[in-house]
Amino acid sequence: MKIVRLTPGMDNVNFIKDPGMIPYILFKYFGYEGGVASYWEEGFTYLDKEVKGLEFYSFKKVTGKPTLDAIIFLINNAKKIDVLIVYFMARQSFLWILTYKILNRRGKVYLKGDACEKNLPEFFRKEFKYSVIKKCMTKIMIKMSALTSIETKKLQNFINKEHGIQIEYIPNGFYDYGIRKDIDYKYKNNTICTVGRIGTSQKASEILLEAFALASDKIIDWQLKMIGSIEDDFKQYIDEYFSRYPELKDKVIFTGPIYDREKLDDEYAKSKIFCLPSRWESFGLVYLEALKNGCYIITTDIPPANDVTDNQKYGKIFPIDDYKKLSEIIIELVNNEHIIEKAHKEAQNFVYNNFYWVNICR
Structure with missing residues (x-):
């Protein structure tokens, strides 16, 4: 057929x-x-x-x-x-x-x-x-x-x-080519990451950046990784951002796009929190890549949010464009890291049980 x-x-x-x-x-x-x-x-x-x-x-x-x-x-x-x-x-x-x-x-x-x-x-x-x-x-x-x-x-x-x-x-899924790699929490760093086209209206990258800046004095040993290509008209915003927050130059890292799938997987695996502040998404496959690698999810109140967090069991949801609320969530999680650690193993099982392409297509 x-x-x-x-x-x-x-x-x-x-x-x-x-x-x-x-x-x-x-x-x-x-x-x-x-x-x-x-x-x-x-x-x-x-x-x-x-x-x-x-x-x-x-x-x-x-x-x-x-x-x-x-x-x-x-x-x-x-x-x-x-x-x-x-x-x-x-x-x-x-x-x-x-x-x-x-x-x-x-x-x-x-x-x-x-x-x-x-x-x-x-x-x-x-x-x-x-x-x-x-x-x-x-x-x-x-x-x-x-x-x-x-x-x-x-x-x-x-x-x-x-x-x-x-x-x-029928949700979207992910595929691991038959090789499951469970991530140990000890492998992770104090890192929040996001993955996508940095600076587009859809991805609302500035919301995450402003939230991180607002929370920065309360999460001293944490860093933020912005993974993805950067829109040309967003580069001026980045320059102005570091002018306002020069102390964050070593804490906010723009990696550029990572095309090597193993290297990108490793960035997820080393991150404790994955944040997607999008204004809209049909689904967002990056959610699944993050969950597969044991990341705790923070995302906006868009249609896939409750599905991928299992109604906030493996993540938290905040209103679109509300960087102050996002900042509060980040501070709360960093100060109560046991929430992240408890969810990380269960999240990996959850994503395999509900979003693995082989099971979806069965």
């Missing part, structure tokens, strides 16, 4: 995230012929190692418009695909699903919402003003799909309750 994820905009890192991992795990563990269909790009290095055996179906830039080029691919290949995986409840997804089902009536569609509150289709928002056409398009798209899912319980409950549409809760 052939399962294909259709996405014109595939990039290398997505092969080790859910777009590549779902078909890869189904191939590696469950006997399916898993693949990804997209434009070919130079630098798809993960195909040769991390997801070796995953099929890649390249389609040409016939029109130069991703939606149309994907339709052309389906016209030529729909009958060869048993299960088509499509992301987002959007117009292009509707066109792809419709094309596929017209050409392959026996074929199955898995529609993966990949949504957060910010990009949730208007049809599902409380304040929506939705045209009849868009409303019908969304309902038809879901009806044509054998399985429709969303990544967080909060959004699943809202959609099912408010709209009476049955959407499944």
Whole structure:
């Protein structure tokens, strides 16, 4: 049975995230012929190692418009695909699903919402003003799909309750290539880390930086590691930050992006706290990487927060943009480190039991 994820905009890192991992795990563990269909790009290095055996179906830039080029691919290949995986409840997804089902009536569609509150289709928002056409398009798209899912319980409950549409809760996951490494608490340093694109509006990096500065005189021997590429327009903020807090130059470390997966894992493993102050996330795979390495989670009140902390059993949640509350939480945890230490082992078991790709795809 052939399962294909259709996405014109595939990039290398997505092969080790859910777009590549779902078909890869189904191939590696469950006997399916898993693949990804997209434009070919130079630098798809993960195909040769991390997801070796995953099929890649390249389609040409016939029109130069991703939606149309994907339709052309389906016209030529729909009958060869048993299960088509499509992301987002959007117009292009509707066109792809419709094309596929017209050409392959026996074929199955898995529609993966990949949504957060910010990009949730208007049809599902409380304040929506939705045209009849868009409303019908969304309902038809879901009806044509054998399985429709969303990544967080909060959004699943809202959609099912408010709209009476049955959407499944299927979270994103992580994969360790069959080698589990439990992290001993003694290996960890007094480090708070965050991972992502530093300085974007979504990641709200300045909230974490300001909170750390506010707490710094009460957490003397702790450091903050900001891991990821830095937005150009955020570099001025960093300069001004160190001008205001020169005493933090040795305590706040900007590592830049870490592409080596083992080195990045080691940064998580050495950190006691992982903080993600995002203003929105559909899920946030970094949560799982942190939990796998025994980090205590601090995050904003976004849809995945309660899922990944098991309703704050393995983390704490604070209001979006509230750096003062974040500072208070950091101080509380540092002064009561037994909370972090107690959670670190249980968190590793929790993430394997609930978010391991092999179990999710089973």
